[in-house]
Amino acid sequence: MNVSVVLFTADLRLHDHPPLRAANESREVVPLFVRDRAVMDAGFAVPNRLAFLADCLHDLDGGLRKRGGRLVVRSGDVVEEVCKVAAETDADEVHLAGDVSAYAHLRERRLRRALEAEGRRLHVHDTVTTAVTPGEVTPASSDHFAVFTPYFRQWSGVPLRDVLAAPRTVRVPEGVGSEELPSRAGISVVSEGLAAGGETEARSRMCAWLRGGIGAYEDRHDDLAGDATSRFSPHLHFGTLSPVELVQRARTVEGPGPEAFVRQLAWRDFHRQVLAARPGAATADYRTKRDRWRSEYAARADIEAWKTGRTGYPVVDAAMRQLRHEGWMHNRGRLLAASFLAKTLYVDWRVGARHFLDLLVDGDVANNQLNWQWMAGTGTDTRPNRVLNPVTQAKRYDPDGEYVRRWVPELASLEGPAIHEPWKLRGLDRAALDDYPDPIVELSEGLARFKQARGRD
Structure with missing residues (x-):
């Protein structure tokens, strides 16, 4: 039986997961998460996200074990660790969700070169972390939309792919080594009121939201005291919820509330198509106003x-x-x-x-x-x-x-x-x-x- 590696990044779920679906067909699969040294070194691995991530990884591992599998966790350079796991298991292909940041593009290019040098293939899957692929809708005169309203009009007309069920079984090759899963308890300086992470929590929230909160979203989403927003943003960031599934299910509910909620999901895709086309906007003005900001020292x-x-x-x-x-x-x-x-x-x-x-x-x-x-x-x-x-x-x-x-x-x-x-x-x-x-x-x-x-x- 052939072996595939699924590299989980910002898609820590089993439901509606195209890379896992593709890898799991008549194959053994290594579900892999790499604690990426580059992310640590860049300062993005802050306590609150590390704690939420730990919850997500534990939940993902639990879901895999219910299906006969398990999560493999490694630490280090992501390309080196993926290649090591592929070599250990004689995997002939790696599956990965596409992403939009400059670092994600660099990671993809490095990984593709390294795998191809070893005779292995990299498959990158779209619409895992977005509902509509960045670049799928563009104006006639540019590679991306710079204004949301015309983007939203075209985005709304794009047919979405079908939502995929979670796999019933996941077969992991014997003997693949893994580090211990990180624990929230081992992370210091975490915000006292930080919410719980993981797909189980995310799907419970989604079901409750679709039954109740979404209907009043148009009227109450700006109500500060009412706390009437979905609070899905952490789950979308870590991929414990699928944006495709959220849009599809929200559209089955009638009324202005679901329409306003879907519009917010479109804003998320809008920002991703901007960043995909202009990665420098992560640190530089997208449209400069030649500001001479007060210095950090003076202010x-x-x-x-x-x-x-x-x-x-x-x-x-x-x-x-x-x-x-x-x-x-x-x-x-x-x-x-x-x-x-x-x-x-x-x-x-x-x-x-x-x-x-x-x-x-x-x-x-x-x-x-x-x-x-x-x-x-x-x-x-x-x-x-x-x-x-x-x-x-x-x-x-x-x-x-x-x-x-x-x-x-x-x-x-x-x-x-x-x-x-x-x-x-x-x-x-x-x-x-x-x-x-x-x-x-x-x-x-x-x-x-x-x-x-x-x-x-």
Whole structure:
């Protein structure tokens, strides 16, 4: 019987997994995950994602064992380790999910060359981590869409492939060595409220969401206190859920809620097709505005206040504290936190993107970097000079102050919308708020500075 290797990367599931389906047909299979030294060295292996990853690997191994198989884990250079496993098992082919980052493209090229030198084949599968393949829909004049709305129109018309069932059995060759699975318990400095990872958890969440939450998504997705989003982003990042399956199943539910949810999944694909075409956008302005950002040294006190949730603007502080506690942040909170740093404080978006990647369990290069650029006005936003007012936004999306009260306990005694402007209190009422700070910048001052920097004054 021939042997195939399936290299799992950001696709840690058994359901709807094209590489595993292709490899598992009349073959023995080595399900392989490599703890990639390059990812560790680049600083992407942060505690929250390592802890969630450990959950995912344990769950994947458990699912494979129920089917007669097991997960093989190695550490080191990913190309070297794949080639070692292929040589040990005399595998003639390796299956891999396609990805869009510059590193993923480099990994694919290196792996293909190394395997072909040994007489083995590499098969790269599309629509494993996206619903629609990056580059499948393009405008007439470019290799990618730079504006979401026309992209979404074409994306919506693409026929999706069928959703694949999980395999019933997986036969792994005897004697393939594996390291011990990593454990969440062995990882320090993990956010206290970090959610559980793994396909079992993901599918349970999906079923509950499709039965209930998705129907109200259009009306409630910006409700900060209501916490009415799907929270699927970590599972999509690690691939414990299939975007193809999510879109297919959401489309079976009637109403504006599912339509709005599918639109958000399309945004995810949109960012991937941008990054696939312009990999430099992970670190460089997609559309430069020739900003002369405040230096990190000059803005160091403001940056620290922003990171620790002590800007004096309660909704921004609540969002940043949620990030630290959960390793996750509500999408509306992300927009407000990013606007405040990049535009009100006029700090380089890369500073904020790096901090988010340090903590976010769903820290994803395409979504994180390009959403930051969108909010900083250097990305694909068609209104690059928009500035979100944190007070106005807080009164709109947290009208009773419940979100702020949850994450900024110093202000819990304040009732209603007054919680969003504590600096307006006087005397003993202000003194009663413990050590909650005054605003680190007047909004009018931040807006004037930004307009001047962009030549809009």
